[in-house]
Amino acid sequence: MRGISGGFKGAFKSLVNDIRTTLLSELEQACYQRYSLNARDRNKVELSYQEQLEYNRLFTWLDDPCRFHSNWQTNLKDLIKERAYTLTNRLVILMQLECRDLRKVKLISQGVEKSAFRTDQEFFVALTKGDDRGFHFILQQVWDQLALELPALFEYNEVHECIPIPGPTLLWLIDRLNAEGLEDVWLDDTTTGWLYQYWND
Numbered sequence: 402m403r404g405i406s407g408g409f410k411g412a413f414k415s416l417v418n419d420i421r422t423t424l425l426s427e428l429e430q431a432c433y434q435r436y437s438l439n440a441r442d443r444n445k446v447e448l449s450y451q452e453q454l455e456y457n458r459l460f461t462w463l464d465d466p467c468r469f470h471s472n473w474q475t476n477l478k479d480l481i482k483e484r485a486y487t488l489t490n491r492l493v494i495l496m497q498l499e500c501r502d503l504r505k506v507k508l509i510s511q512g513v514e515k516s517a518f519r520t521d522q523e524f525f526v527a528l529t530k531g532d533d534r535g536f537h538f539i540l541q542q543v544w545d546q547l548a549l550e551l552p553a554l555f556e557y558n559e560v561h562e563c564i565p566i567p568g569p570t571l572l573w574l575i576d577r578l579n580a581e582g583l584e585d586v587w588l589d590d591t592t593t594g595w596l597y598q599y600w601n602d
Contacts, residue, residue, distance in 0.1 A: 413586050417599040424485035431565045459563035484564040493596055496578055500587035512579040513572050533568030
């Protein structure tokens with residue numbers, strides 16, 4: 402079993418700290434914007450049918466008496482942390498699978514612009530017009546496939562899905578994972594363990 406050397410540990414820790422700070426901030430902002438959570442009068446808030454469904458689902462979870470905190474704002478912060486970590490953990494695992502050639506299609510391990518999804522985008526024109534360039538959709542297909550073997554890590558979570566991930570944030574994250582000097586990290590057996598430790602430091 403390999404182990405990350407000191408230099409790579411420092412680079413990876415810096416990466417994880419950067420990702421965590423950015424995701425927690427941008428996911429919270431996106432959530433407040435999508436559902437107008439700062440609105441004083443909810444009766445004046447106009448949500449689409451889908452947004453209203455997700456808002457109701459989200460607050461059923463946030464206001465559940467079994468939650469650790471008594472106020473929804475703190476429960477939301479905890480949920481955003483879970484959502485951000487789950488996304489990062491999944492992408493790290495996918496990076497490892499691709500870099501070890503355990504998945505032949507290089508979806509994220511060459512960055513957004515060189516992704517196999519982008520180079521073959523003529524087959525996915527309708528999907529690539531959004532601000533996420535279709536990556537939300539294609540990644541969900543990957544998660545569903547991996548969930549057949551690793552349900553605890555990749556199974557669909559309808560509450561997590563109520564926390565929106567902005568398209569530009571997702572693209573930034575994919576490219577951030579492709580930073581120079583991290584190549585050995587994706588070949589290391591202990592990377593996911595270090596991710597958990599650095600995320601929770």
